Amino acid sequence: MENGHGLDGLSGTPATGANKTTVVMGAGPGGLCSAYVLSKAHRPTMVLEKAPFVGGLARTIKRQTEHGEFKFDIGGHRWFTKNDELNDLFREVVAEELLWVNRISRIYFDGRYVDYPLKISNALKAIGPITSARAVADYGRTRVTHRIKPVKIESMEDAYVDQFGPTLYKLFFQRYSEKVWGLPCDQMSGDWVSQRSKGMSLMTAVKDAVIPSKGKVVSLIDEFMYPRDGFGRFSERMADGITQMGNQIRLGTGVEKVHREGNRVTGLTVSTDAGTEFVEGDNFISSIPLTVLAQIMEPAAPAEVIEAAKKLTFRNIITVNLMLKKRQVTPDTWLYVHDRNILFGRFHEPKNWSPAMVPSDEYTSLVVEYFCSFGDHIWNMTEEQLVEQTVKHLIDDMGFITRDEVIDGFIIRAPRAYPSYVIGYEEPLAKIKAFIDGFENLQIIGRYGTFRYNNTDHSIETGLLAAKNILGEHHDLDQVNADKEYHEIKRVAEPAGTPSRR
Ligand SMILES: Cc1cc2nc3c(=O)[nH]c(=O)nc-3n(C[C@H](O)[C@H](O)[C@H](O)COP(=O)(O)OP(=O)(O)OC[C@H]3O[C@@H](n4cnc5c(N)ncnc54)[C@H](O)[C@@H]3O)c2cc1C
Secondary structure: OOOOHHHHHHOOOOOOOOOOOEEEEOOOHHHHHHHHHHHHOOOOEEEEOOOOOOOHHHOEEEEEEOOEEEEEEOOOOOEOOOOHHHHHHHHHHHHHHEEEEEOOEEEEEOOEEEEEOOOHHHHHHHHHHHHHHHHHHHHHHHHHHHHHOOOOOOEHHHHHHHHHHHHHHHHHHHHHHHHHHOOOHHHEEOHHHHHHHOOOOHHHHHHHHHOOOOOOEEEEOOEEEEEOOOOHHHHHHHHHHHHHOOOEEEOOOEEEEEEEEOOEEEEEEEEEOOEEEEEEOOEEEEOOOHHHHHHOEEOOOOHHHHHHHHHOOEEEEEEEEEEEOOOOOOOOOEEEEOOOOOOOOEEEOHHHOOHHHOOOOOOEEEEEEEEEOOOOOOOOOOHHHHHHHHHHHHHHHOOOOOHHHEEEEEEEEEEEEEEOOEOOOHHHHHHHHHHHHOOOOEEEOOOOOOOOOOOHHHHHHHHHHHHHHHOOOOOOHHHOOOOOOOOOEEEOOOOOOOOOOO
16 A cells, blocks of 8 residues: 555554554444544554455445556545544545545436436426426425324335425435335335435425525535545555554454453454454454344344344445446436436446546546345346446447447445335344443444444544544444434535535
C-alpha cells in the first residue's frame, strides 16, 4: 500500500499506551476506522480480515487490460455526512486524492427519465397530465383519510403511500423496492423508508415549490466527495496509517470462533492458510455479520439467540463490471432502472465520478447492480450468463451501447450487502443485541456488524465511537443513524457546512 501526504504525520510511533490490545474483526471502513483512531491514541490494535484485501463492501477493484487499467467500486460509493468530525476524518485520510463530484441521478422507467430523488414538477411532467391529476388526487385522499383515521405505518408500502400517495408509490417506488428486496413491499418494514426519506413527501415537495419558507427542505445533496482512484482508497489509506503507526492488519485471517467466559470475550479462533490459531485480546470490536457472530460463540450462545440469528436475512448484490470502448453512456451519477423486464436495478458510470477510473477519455465503464438472495435464479447465474444478460439489456432494451463497444466484463459477488428489514425483524434483532450487550469488552459496529442499513459514514461513526469508548469515553452506538430526519435533507436555515468545502 502506498504512503500519502495526509498520513505523513502518523509514521513511526510504536503502539504502547495502556498496553491493552484491541482486536478488530473485519477490515471494512468501520473496523479500519476503529483501528485508525486507536492507533492514533497509541493503543496496540490488531485487525483480522478474512479477505485478502481491505475495504469490505466499500473497496475498489482494479482490472488491468491491454487498453490500460479500469477501476470499479462495488456499486458507486458517495461520501456524504452532516457530521463535521467524520468529514474531517475523511478529508484527513483521503487528503490530496480528494475530488468533488456533481450528482445527477435519474430513474429510468418505460423508456423515460425522471430525476432522482423525485423532483415533483419533473416527475409529474414525465407521467403526463392525466396520471399527474390522479397522483395528486389520490395523495389528497390519502392525507384526508389518514388525518380522520390515523393508520399505523408498518410496511414499506404503508410508508411510501403515506408520503407520496398510491399512484406515485406504484410508479416510482414499488418496482425498484421489490427488485432490491426480492419481496413485496407489504412484507418489508417501513423502517427503511423512514431512514431513507423521512421528511420528504409529496406535500413538502409541493409546499416548497409554491411557498418558499424558512427552514424548508430545499434539495438533496447534489455534490459529494470522492477519492480520485475509487472509494476503496479511503480504506486503503486508513490501513496505511494503521500499519505506519506500528499496528497490524492480518489479511486472509477469518474469525471462526469467539470464546467467552462470563461477561467477557477471552479470545478468538482464527483460520489462515497455515491453519487455525488462538488470538488473545483485552477489547474486541466486531464488524463481521451480526448473525454470524451470534452463531460462532464458544460456548454456544443460548438457543433462543441462535434461533433469532437464523431469522434475520440479508440481500446479496452482484455487480457486473463492463469495460467499454466508448466515451460516455449517460451523464448520470446513478441510473435507477425500474422496468421489471430488466433484471438489474441500478448502474453507475465510474468515469462520471472520476476520470482516473478509466485508462483514458476514449474509454468508459459501467458497474451494473443485481440484487439477489442465496440460491435464487440471479445468484445461481454464472459470470458468463450475467455479463451476457447485462450486455443484452443494455443493447436491446435500453439502446445504450453496441456490441462492438464491449471490451470485456466480469462480476463481483457481495453476499450480505443489505440487511433485510422484513416485517418482524426487530424482535430477533433485539434478542441478539441483548445477548451481545451483556459482554463488557465486545462492541459491534458497521453495517452488517449491527444489522443496520448504515452507509459508510454511519459505519465509520460506529467504529469511531467504539474506539473512543475503549479510550474511556461513553457513547451509545445505537444512537448512530437514528436521525429523526432523512440524513440527506439540507435545510436553508442550517448553517453552511453540509458538508463544507474546506
Ligand atoms: C451497492 C452498494 C452501494 C453503496 N453505496 C454507498 C454510498 O454511496 N455511500 C456510502 O456511504 N455507503 C455506501 N454503501 C455502504 C457501505 O458499503 C457500507 O456502509 C460499508 O462498507 C460498511 O462498512 P463495514 O466496515 O461495516 O462493513 P464491510 O465493508 O462489509 O466490511 C466488513 C469486513 O468484515 C470482513 N469479514 C466478514 N466476516 C469475517 C470473519 N469471519 N472474519 C474476519 N473478517 C470478516 C469482510 O470480509 C469485510 O471486509 C453501499 C453499499 C452497497 C452494497
